[in-house]
Amino acid sequence: MAKLPGKTAYSGVRRTTTRKSGFKSHPDSTGGEYKTESVTPILLEAGKTLTFVFNFPRSDGQTYVGFGGFYQCEDFVQITFNNPNSSKNEFSRRTPPDTSKFGSMWIANGLSEPVTISFNSEVDTYLAIYNFECGLIWHEAFDAARENDQTGYLNSMHSIMPEAGFYTEDGQVSFNYESPLKYINPNINLHLKSCNRCARFLPINLNNERETLAFSNHCVAKAPCTHKGFGLLTNIDTGEAVDLHYGYQLECRFCKKYFVNMPLNWQRTAAQMKEDGQRRRNFELLIAEIYQQSPQLSYRTQTGRELLDDVWSRFKGQCFNCNNPIQNKRKMHLDHTRPLALLWPLDGTATALCATCNTSKRDRPPSQFYSPQQLNQLSLLTGLSVEELTVPEPNHEVIKELLARLDWLYEDFLTKPALLMERDGKITAELVVKALDKVLRRSQQVEYDFSFVNEYNRRRDSHITFDINEDTDSVV
Ligand SMILES: [Zn+2]
Ligand SMILES: [Zn+2]
Ligand SMILES: [Zn+2]
Secondary structure, X not given: OEEOOOOOOOOOOOOOOOOOOOOOEOXXXXXXXXXXXXXXXXXXXXXXXXXXXXXXXXXXXXXXXXXXXXXXXXXXXXXXXXOOOOOOOEEOOOOOOOOEEEEEEEXXXXXXXXXEEXXXXXXXXXEEEEEEEEEEEOOHXXXXXXXXXXXXXXXXXXXXXXOOOOEEEEOEEEEEOOOOOOEOOOOEEEEEEEOOOOOEEEEEOOOOOOOOOOOOEOXXXXXXXXXXXXXXXXXXXXXXXXXXXXXXXXXXXXXXXXXXXXXXXXXXXXXXXXXXXXXXXXXXXXXXXXXXXXHXXXXXXXXXXXXXXXXXXXXXXXXXXXXXXXXXXXXXXXXXXXXXXXXXXXXXXXXXXXXXXXXXXXXXOHHHOOOHHHXXXXXXXXXXXXXXHHOOOOOHHHHHHHHHOHHHHHHOHHHOHHHHOEEOOEEHHHHHHHHHHHHHHOOOOOOOOOOHHHHHHHHHHOOOOOOOOOOHHHOO
16 A cells, blocks of 8 residues: 655644644635645546545544545546445535545544545546545534533534544545556646635635535525625635625634534533532642642742733733723733633733623633634734634643642542532542543643543552541551
8 A cells, every 4th residue: 555645744643733624724814715726636547446545543432533535537437435434424426627525524432444435437537636634533613512512513523524624633545556646737726715714725616606515605595695705705826806606605614513503502500610610620729739839929930020910911901802991900800811621820821801701701712702813812912822722732731740740649639628529429539530631632742641530440449549438447
């Protein structure tokens, strides 16, 4: 089996910096931009079969496994597609110059079988491929769906591929062919449109708008679409404007589904609120004990200034979200810009919010609360990159400390009486170790081969600690 050539690195290496998909993006996207992507087609020789093989990394049963891509070939090309892992697949077949797409995603525990797609023709012809990718997939929107009781939004996941291909760990795409691959002229021009939410450029069929790919149409019954941005696209390289008949949504199908359609219910139930509060308090406590001082104190030690003063002047005494002036410093709410749920302490990157905005933001990460414009502004004010604000990494420094001090964590911190108390049928210490495992799962830059829950159970089972019914009086 050979490695696939081309610009994209099809390595099995874990992506280190971002959870973005392999598609290009531009931070200032409004959804009204498009560009041309030139693809050099493969020569599909008469009688020979070209088979692409998608090999997946092992999955933990929590993360999605998926693959997908875009292609263009003549109607007479025979395509054989085989996905032994799932019967639900997105697979379209369109006549050139229209582009087609395929893909799927599913939950698996362990190793998924390789997926194959084969192209065969009786005469020499071309095959253009774009963004053939596979791997493990995760996006914060999936967590948001679960946390907001919107699990219906996790059905039919195959239907939003390949645009939902936010790969957290790459698989390998390889191919089988009887002879070395040859490429032919001329190049095929694909058209990509920007999404105003994720800022990626994703394929559209510019000359046949109803053959939709990554964006749905805007006005179908009421065509022609005369809405600016929806019905009029501007080429970001040439400035050329294209008038569309049906127009496209500003958001890609993925963003439309999770960031426009899915109702987020941040008014959580009383029990959930209590759990949130406990987790928050205990994470605050854990971080403070790790750093051995309160965030305010450590800010003073590091800078010689007061955290409250600095945030107040940086945000000019205004709420960052609604811009209303805040009465005074004491009325200002400091929001963890990087989530406490990922073990970030309150520090110099804090955001100034009014009481109302602070309540409505709750634990949401910045990208689920602020607009793209606000994110850019917040990045300038806090010095955190837009990427860090959009896909925050856990605080690896704290994780490293925790892993180095497991005995302290399990036998000292988690055995505090308040943590061993049962509330609503749940032991707080167990909520904490579960929340810690969630932190590890969200890491992109470091792969942790550890589970705080397993370690908790292991220690409990071996009776090292946690026997809250232990009757010390009877020890002889
Ligand atoms: Zn999008
Ligand atoms: Zn329209
Ligand atoms: Zn406000």
